[in-house]
Amino acid sequence: MTAAKDLADKMHRAFFRTLSLLSSRGQGALLRRYFDWWHRRPDPWNMGTDAYEQAKYAATLAQVSAGPYRRILEMGCSEGVFTQRLVRAHPDAHVTAVDISERALRRAAERVAEAADRTLLVAADLLTFTAEHRYDLVFCSETLYYVGRGDRLRQASAQLIGLLAPGGVLVLVHPWPEARRLHRFVDASGAVSRVSEFVETAAHRPFAVSVYRAPGRTAASATG
Template sequence: MVSAMDPGYFETMYADSADPWGFDERWYERRKYALTLAALPRPHYRRAFEPGCSIGVLTAHLARRCDRVVATDVVPRALESARDRLRREGVADRVELGLASLLDPWPPGAFDLVVLSEVLYYLTPADLATTLGRAVDALEVGGTLVAVHWQHPVPEYPQTGRAVHETVAATDGLHRAGAYQDADFHLDVYTRGPVPSVAAAEGLS
C-alpha cells in the first residue's frame, strides 16, 4: 500500500522514468488538464497551492491563470523537471517550488485556489480528513478547491478516487460549484462558502 508518507515509492517511479505517468505525452492527461482549467470559476487567481505537482505540467498552466503558484512534491528529480519546464515556458517567476508531502505542514498564508489533482488517494482515511481540514483552513472565503482523481481501482493505493470524492463532498465548509465525471476520472469544484455562479458574477442572471 502506498502512503504519502513514503516518498520511496515515488522516487522509484522517477528513477525508472522522468515522466512515469505520461503527463507530458498522453491525450488523457492533456484532456484532463484542459477540463480542469475550464472548470475553474474565475479567470484569474491571486495565489494557488498545488501539492504533488510532479514534473510541473499542470503547474505551468496554473501559472498563466495565477499571480503566484506554490507547488510541492516529494521527489527532488520531479521538482528539477518542473523547474526546467517552468523556465522553458517563461512562468518560473510566478511559481515557488518546494520539497514536501501532503502530510507536511502546509505553506503559510491563505490561498484563493487549492488544486488537489491525483494526490488524495495516496492518503489513509484519517490522513485525508486531516488534509481536507487543512485545505479548508488555508482557503480564503470564496476561494476555489478543485479535486481531480482517476476512478479505476489501483491495488496499492490506500483509497479509490471514488471514495476520496465522497469524502471531499462531505467536508464541512465546502460548497460544490461544478463537476465532471466519466469512466476514467472525476473532477469536482468547490468553493469555501457559497459564491455567485459565473453568470451571476458577471451580471448575466
C-alpha cells in the same frame, strides 16, 4: 478497465493503505523514496505526452472560472506539466507547486522557468505541508489515494480545506467512481460547498473533477 488492470489498482491501493499504518513522518519518508525511485527517469507516467492526461488537464481547467486569482496552489505537481498550464492560464497569479519528490521538482523547475519569478516549488507531502498564505485556488489531482486509510484521508481533506482563503476554490481530480470515496470528507465537511462536478466516463480511465468553494470573498474579488 480490464480485470487485470482492476486487480492491479486494488493491490496498488492496498499497498498505500498499509503504508498509512505508519506515523505521518514514517509514511512521508517512504513515499518520498517511492516517488524519487519512480522519477529516476523523466516523466515516468508520460504526463507530458499522453493524450488522456492532456484531455484531463483541459477538462480540469474548463471547470474553473477565469478568476482573477492572486495565489494558486497545486498539491502533487510531479514534474510540473499541469503547473506549466497553470502559469500560462493565469499570468497574474503566483503559483506554488508542491511535491514529495525532489527529483520531480528539479524537472518541474525547468518546465516553469518561463515564470520563475512567480512560481514557488516546495518539497513537502500533503499531510505536513505548511504555508505562509492561504490560496484563492487549490488543485489536488491523482493524490488522495496515496494518503491511505480513512483517518489520514480525513486529515488530508481538512488540510486542503484549511489552505483556502475566504471564497477560495478547491478542485479535486481523481478516478471515477473512486472519487466518491476520496472526496467524501470534503463533501461532508460543511466548510465548503460543491459548486460543480464533471465526470468523464468515456475515457479508458474515467475521472471526476469536483469543484468546491469556501464561504466569503477572495482578496482578488474584493479588490476587483
